[in-house]
Amino acid sequence: REEFARDLEMNLAVSLPSVGRFRINIFRQRNEVSIVARFIVMDIPQWHDLGLPEILTDLIMRKRGLILFVGATGSGKSTSLAAMIDYRNSHTSGHIVTIEDPVEFVHRHKKSIVNQREVGVDTRNWHNALKNTLRQAPDVILIGEIRDRETMEHAISFAETGHLCISTLHANNANQALDRIINFFPEEKRQQLLMDLSLNLQAFVSQRLIPNTEGGRSAAVEVMLGSPTVKELILRGDIGGLKEIMEKSKDRGMKTFDMALFDLCQAGEISEEEALRNADSENNLRLRLKLAGDQGTEGETTTFSLEDEQI
Known part of the structure; x- marks a missing residue:
């Protein structure tokens, strides 16, 4: 209460038995108190379940x-x-x-x-x-x-x-x-x-x-x-x-x-539209996908470097 009264906002984590753990942000807006709660999964996922690189x-x-x-x-x-x-x-x-x-x-x-x-x-x-x-x-x-x-x-x-x-x-x-x-x-x-x-x-x-x-x-x-x-x-x-x-x-x-988006697309996990929507270089990825489709070799990655591409 003292921290919130001083700073008018605060972060904390709250655990509720049989419910779970929440990440909480409390702040003021329009002279009212507002709270945003994000649910945190209690069990820590395994890295291979998350699809992370080895x-x-x-x-x-x-x-x-x-x-x-x-x-x-x-x-x-x-x-x-x-x-x-x-x-x-x-x-x-x-x-x-x-x-x-x-x-x-x-x-x-x-x-x-x-x-x-x-x-x-x-x-x-x-x-x-x-x-x-x-x-x-x-x-x-x-x-x-x-x-x-x-x-x-x-x-x-x-x-x-x-x-x-x-x-x-x-x-x-x-x-x-x-x-x-x-x-x-x-x-x-x-x-x-x-x-x-x-x-x-x-x-x-x-x-x-x-x-x-x-x-x-x-x-x-x-x-x-x-x-x-x-x-x-x-x-x-x-x-x-x-x-x-x-x-x-x-x-x-x-x-x-x-490259990660290309691999996910080739594996059928995401659509080509989603891949292009999230690409750093849409043109680069579109060309990569087109060549892979033309070759008919699913999963094969071709490397390109567009020197004029700005990151």
Whole structure:
């Protein structure tokens, strides 16, 4: 009550026995109090049930580095992240510390110890929680969301000191996420930022939920791994060159959104209309689908690079 009276808005998570868990946002409008409640599935989905790329299970088992999940609100970032944390929790020992606002999915201790800290409940603010995290001897650190420069600096610092740091960011794809991160920092700090990212990045994982042919939604997942070529482009600040590298690196586990949409379309999970509606480059994907249809080889991916395409 005190927080709401002071700030006129607040976030929290509420659990109701035999009902479920809800993510709540309370705010004022027209001098009235309004509430938005989003239902959170209590059981953490398995990564293979979500249709996520297998490369993600390799990423979550790594010892150190920075993994960023990217997507719009409601794109399933939190669900996919919870599935990855659960995978690590089920397969290796260690200490996983999460800092969230609010805590959404509740993890039980399995092979790892999972300590989940909710801002405003278990810690007074993000600053205090992030500052003291390394003193808690974590192996994996989950930051609920990167919203500003200070949080980004902590995430990089955690990766630099030998920890696996995972977080989320609001952006449409890896290119936009990098642009947003760069814009957190003043001009004179950006070259050092690019160097830090090039040294510590494990992956950007971008996700969108696409209406499928069965009335549900399927995840289209873009994966940009921190390969030597990707790191070199980031160091040079050549963000525009990343998409071409991703298109040429499918055998290494990378995939652009358009490649993911193509695969879903070829598998019959989504319609061609939905694929084109959600494409980063509608013309590129239309050509890809047309050639696949002409060849009659369902599921085969042909790589293209349209140099004049803007991401």
